[in-house]
Amino acid sequence: MLTLYHAPTAVCAAKVRMVLAEKDLAYEGHLLNLHTGDQFKPEYMKLNPNAVVPTLIHDGNILIESTVINEYLDEAFADKPLRPAGALGHAHVRLWTKKEDTIHDAINTMTATIIFRHELLQKPPEERAARYAKIPDPAKRAKWEKMMADGLDAAVVQEALVRFIRHFRDMEKALGKGPWLVGENFTLADSGLLSFFYRLEFLQCAGLWQEHFPKVTDWFVRSKGRTAFQTAIAGFIPQGDQEKYAGISAPLWPKVKAVNIKAMSTV
Ligand SMILES: N[C@@H](CCC(=O)N[C@@H](CS)C(=O)NCC(=O)O)C(=O)O
Missing domain, CATH: 1.20.1050.10 (Glutathione S-transferase Yfyf (Class Pi); Chain A, domain 2)
Structure with missing residues (x-):
């Protein structure tokens, strides 16, 4: 199961959504309001201590940093690869x-x-x-x-x-x-x-x-x-x-x- 903490217009979150969409992966989304400061709430900062989106949870494992998340997704879900092999x-x-x-x-x-x-x-x-x-x-x-x-x-x-x-x-x-x-x-x-x-x-x-x-x-x-x-x-x-x-x-x-x-x- 994939859960994404994101925000509608945040470019880093959109980077991850783009990969999820290219690979046809379903996810549960939680939208944060960055203007009112949801990213600073202690319960969110336990997931992402940098107080930024995105954060991805895959089967209970927490992943942060959009570039790292996208590489992870490409490796964990090998169908429709988004990198040349090797x-x-x-x-x-x-x-x-x-x-x-x-x-x-x-x-x-x-x-x-x-x-x-x-x-x-x-x-x-x-x-x-x-x-x-x-x-x-x-x-x-x-x-x-x-x-x-x-x-x-x-x-x-x-x-x-x-x-x-x-x-x-x-x-x-x-x-x-x-x-x-x-x-x-x-x-x-x-x-x-x-x-x-x-x-x-x-x-x-x-x-x-x-x-x-x-x-x-x-x-x-x-x-x-x-x-x-x-x-x-x-x-x-x-x-x-x-x-x-x-x-x-x-x-x-x-x-x-x-x-x-x-x-x-x-x-
Ligand atoms: N290097 C991080 C950057 C994340 C980041 O800066 N996210 C922005 C949105 S694109 C954010 O959450 N900003 C909220 C804030 O700075 O308060 C990544 O790629 O995940």
């Missing part, structure tokens, strides 16, 4: 999924500076401070404080864009050799990136790849055509969120684009 194939996929973890941090930077900041700035300073104080990792807490103070001018935004540029370049090169990142078949390397791309599109930042990387653009269009993408990612976005968040994000695109041009000149 150690070398697994290593090729792992190179991508390892990098994905650093990309997640950059996605978090963009979401926080574009949307969370907008929402948090409307709250009283004490409430904001209380929100940061709950973050267990001091480095993550300090990063949040900077992002909330400086928005898109925070140094971490340019750093995030540099990481995207490098990643898109690597993807463009790999996609010159095969339809998917590791050759002929859709693998964990591809699936792990989809919710991240979807988030950037949601934040009206699709120009980051559409204006410079044609193969990456085509890859994302093809990926979005997969049934699992609708089931696991797009289908979880609450009604009205697209329009609501586009309204917040669209006016900020020119600023993101300007920082991106600066970032490109440094890569």
Whole structure:
């Protein structure tokens, strides 16, 4: 029996849902409200001491970290494999999924500076401070404080864009050799990136790849055509969120684009 603790729009949780959907695995879902702080409840932190989603329980065993969970699922449920067979194939996929973890941090930077900041700035300073104080990792807490103070001018935004540029370049090169990142078949390397791309599109930042990387653009269009993408990612976005968040994000695109041009000149 599989039980997933997740949140509708959380990109890491969506990464795991994508794999469950690709492999046709049924699961019992428990949705957490990350805005009201369900992730910090002591009973949840016993499962996931980092106070984040996703957490997967398989036959009583607790698994955390989306990339680890996805590899586990691919090994434990060998039907419809999402990696080429053999150690070398697994290593090729792992190179991508390892990098994905650093990309997640950059996605978090963009979401926080574009949307969370907008929402948090409307709250009283004490409430904001209380929100940061709950973050267990001091480095993550300090990063949040900077992002909330400086928005898109925070140094971490340019750093995030540099990481995207490098990643898109690597993807463009790999996609010159095969339809998917590791050759002929859709693998964990591809699936792990989809919710991240979807988030950037949601934040009206699709120009980051559409204006410079044609193969990456085509890859994302093809990926979005997969049934699992609708089931696991797009289908979880609450009604009205697209329009609501586009309204917040669209006016900020020119600023993101300007920082991106600066970032490109440094890569
Ligand atoms: N490296 C972890 C990251 C998990 C993570 O940061 N999850 C986010 C959602 S994508 C979360 O739960 N955030 C809640 C918070 O930061 O309070 C993974 O891949 O599972």
